Amino acid sequence: MHEVAIVDALIAQVEEEVRRAGVSGKVVRLDLSIGRLSGVSVDAIRFALELLAPGTIVESAQVEIRQPAAVVCCAACDHRAEVEQIPVRCPRCGSRELTIEGGREMLLESIELEESPS
Amino acid sequence: MKIIAAKKILKANDQLAEANRATFNAARLLAVNMVGSPGSGKTTLLEALVNALQGRMRLAVIEGDIAGSIDAERMEALGVPVVQINTEGACHLDATMIAAAAQGLELAAADCLVIENVGNLVCTAGFDLGEHVRLVLLSVTEGDDKLVKYPAIFRGSHALVITKCDLLPHVNFNMERAVADMRRLAPDAPVFQVCAPRQEGVAELADWLVQRRP
16 A cells, blocks of 8 residues: 555645645646556555545645556667557567656646635 | 646655665665565575675665564674664655664665565555665565566566575476566566575675675
């Protein structure tokens, strides 16, 4: 359940970003990217949010979670493909010279606030 | 209004981990994050390493456990400087805990700091502690399928230590499969086969660690 620690860090980060932007108001939406190879369960993130959000800045936020796939890139034949599992060889030419792009990220993309009339 | 953040969620942990790494580099200290299931033999391997590194690298240890100080007592019995962290239920160590624990150790008097993480193949994968090397343990009694079932922890590790190899004749563990799966997940990571209580294979691991000192 390291998702609890991740959500805890996320809430602190939202507080910091909002403070830094110098705005006040209710956070209504959060956009996150959690890569499919990040080792994090999106269900567990949602569960941890239910647990930790009440009483914090994100308590009434709608949370959108994008789950980008990993892209395997072959140095030999320039083949690029989205994969669920990291392959040993290029599915097209069989080369082992593969690099993996993305799929492991865990990002807070954006925060949407409903500004309170001052 | 919308704030575009585009920042890593564990940014705070990663930054602190980098600060820890800088501290370890300044002390010319090799920091090792030892991970593996409960009962995979982390403390027993550490005891064997104390022996194998005698006169080559001075060790210091941070023991991470949910509760108790049994492992720290085992290290103290060998005369190794040790700090115990009790996570009070948390399933992994993080960079903050290491920064605090490191203050309880005289880093300048050590060449290698081994951080024994909480026994867990899942949660420990997500938290950089500021180590140079992550060592993942797998005991033959756990089965050769763990690499496929918990790929994240193996993929991010720098070496695999297969422990309890003296039990190979008695268990259904396919060494070829385990080594091939590790090669697929972490092509550059060496695989060490050890029986720690008999010091078998431990010298090779000790040599590899000595070469990694910053």
